[in-house]
Amino acid sequence: MPYISVEGSLPNRCVAIATRNPALYADLAAWLREQRLPSVSIWPGDRFPAGVAVVLTSSDEAKSIHHAHVLEASEDGDRTALLAAVRHALGVGRPNDELIVGIDPGPRPGFAVLAEGRTIAEGTLETPEAAGRLGSLLRHRFPGHPIRFRVGRGDHLARDRIVNSLVPLHRPVELVDERGTTPRGHRRPRDAAAAKAIARAEGEPVHGEATVRVTAGEVANLQRLSRLGSGGSFTIPKTLAQRVLRGEISFPEAIAEGEARYGGSAPAAARRGRAEPS
Numbered sequence: 001m002p003y004i005s006v007e008g009s010l011p012n013r014c015v016a017i018a019t020r021n022p023a024l025y026a027d028l029a030a031w032l033r034e035q036r037l038p039s040v041s042i043w044p045g046d047r048f049p050a051g052v053a054v055v056l057t058s059s060d061e062a063k064s065i066h067h068a069h070v071l072e073a074s075e076d077g078d079r080t081a082l083l084a085a086v087r088h089a090l091g092v093g094r095p096n097d098e099l100i101v102g103i104d105p106g107p108r109p110g111f112a113v114l115a116e117g118r119t120i121a122e123g124t125l126e127t128p129e130a131a132g133r134l135g136s137l138l139r140h141r142f143p144g145h146p147i148r149f150r151v152g153r154g155d156h157l158a159r160d161r162i163v164n165s166l167v168p169l170h171r172p173v174e175l176v177d178e179r180g181t182t183p184r185g186h187r188r189p190r191d192a193a194a195a196k197a198i199a200r201a202e203g204e205p206v207h208g209e210a211t212v213r214v215t216a217g218e219v220a221n222l223q224r225l226s227r228l229g230s231g232g233s234f235t236i237p238k239t240l241a242q243r244v245l246r247g248e249i250s251f252p253e254a255i256a257e258g259e260a261r262y263g264g265s266a267p268a269a270a271r272r273g274r275a276e277p278s
Contacts, residue, residue, distance in 0.1 A: 013090050014038040016058045018046075018059065018065055021058050028056050028077045035083060037090070054089035056082075071141070072222075081137035084113045084121035091118055098146045099138060102199025104178075105151060105158040107230045110191020113138065114199045122192040128158045129247055132165030139169060147171045151206075152178040152198045152278055160210035167209050174203030214245045222251075234262040253264040 016035055017028050025041070032039045044061050054069040062072050069089050073082060088097070097115045104110040107152060109128055113121040125131055131149075138147055149166050151159055153175050166173050176198045219241045226236040229251070236244075236258045244254045 006184060011090075013051050014040055015086055016048055016052040016055045016067075017041045018044045018055050018057045019061055020044060021061075024058055024073065024075055025252050028073060037086060047195070053092070054086055061248060063228045074248075078133075080121055080123060080134060080138050081141040084115075084138065085141040087118075087120040088115050091115075091120070093120075095144050096146075098148060099142055100199045101135065101138065101147065101149045102150045102176075102195040102197070103149065103162055104191045104194040104198060105153075105155040105162055106191065107158060108191075109158060110193075110195040112192055112195035112199050114196070117200075119196060122195065124191055127247065127250075128161035129165045131162045132169065135166055135171065139171070149173045150176045150198050150201065150203050152176055152194065154178045157212065157245055159212065160212045163206055164209045164212070165208070173206040175206060176201045176203035212246050217243055225251070226255060226258060230258060234258050 007267070015032060017025055017032070017039060018041075019025050029039070029041070040052065042048065044064050045229065052067065055065055055067045056071055056073050057065050059072045059074065062070055068213060071082060071085055084099075093115050093232075099120075100114045102112045102114070103125075105128065107128070109125045109131060111121075111123060111125055111131070111134065112119055125134065131151075133146065135149060147169075148173070149169075149171060151162050151166075151173065153159060159175070162176075163173060178194070178198065207278060219238050222241040222244055223235050223238070226241070227234070236254050240249075240254050240257060243249050244251055249257075
């Protein structure tokens with residue numbers, strides 16, 4: 001059976017799943033099918049067929065796998081950095097390729113990871129602070145690779161929160177002018193496309209953490225959303241809204257704190273359909 005072709009990979013190269021853990025095997029096999037990545041299955045210790053570019057196995061079995069490129073995986077582990085490492089191996093990436101991570105700022109930032117101009121991972125982050133976790137995971141999966149982060153200048157709140165999550169990683173961070181990087185279309189695909197454009201554009205280096213500044217208009221808008229989110233039962237105070245905007249707590253946590261503080265009892269239907277910043 002011919003291998004499924006994958007953008008950025010070479011023909012007849014595949015991923016091997018080598019584990020005796022049935023739950024991990026089932027999880028990885030389903031994930032690789034979902035990602036349309038070519039794969040084969042072998043028992044740990046058996047000879048690898050030609051064309052195996054990378055091996056996925058458990059942390060307990062990794063030492064028994066004799067292959068140049070072995071990646072440890074777990075059932076509940078993050079898949080974004082793992083996918084980037086797998087695609088990099090399938091595309092015959094070099095051990096010193098620089099990874100460039102483009103991030104389109106927003107409450108749920110879009111991101112794209114490029115290696116030598118090829119996209120090896122893309123998607124949407126749940127929060128601006130999740131950019132730091134993504135960077136940490138990439139650093140773990142690509143220990144010998146330089147990593148550079150490029151963040152769009154738009155949405156100053158999300159931008160500054162993203163920058164502050166990346167600075168502790170001690171990797172270069174740049175701010176990129178977003179003009180011309182955001183295409184038309186639905187929000188989520190547009191975010192990833194904008195992130196790719198940001199990754200490909202040189203920016204201005206960042207030196208140190210940013211000061212997160214919250215405007216009165218942003219506070220007022222979040223208070224308005226809190227009234228919608230509570231079904232009209234209450235409005236969160238300015239101090240609580242500022243904490244949400246600075247990323248100290250989530251919007252649902254602010255609503256829950258407001259309910260506890262003011263004794264609000266939003267209707268069940270309103271709680272199910274709470275408005276959140278988008």
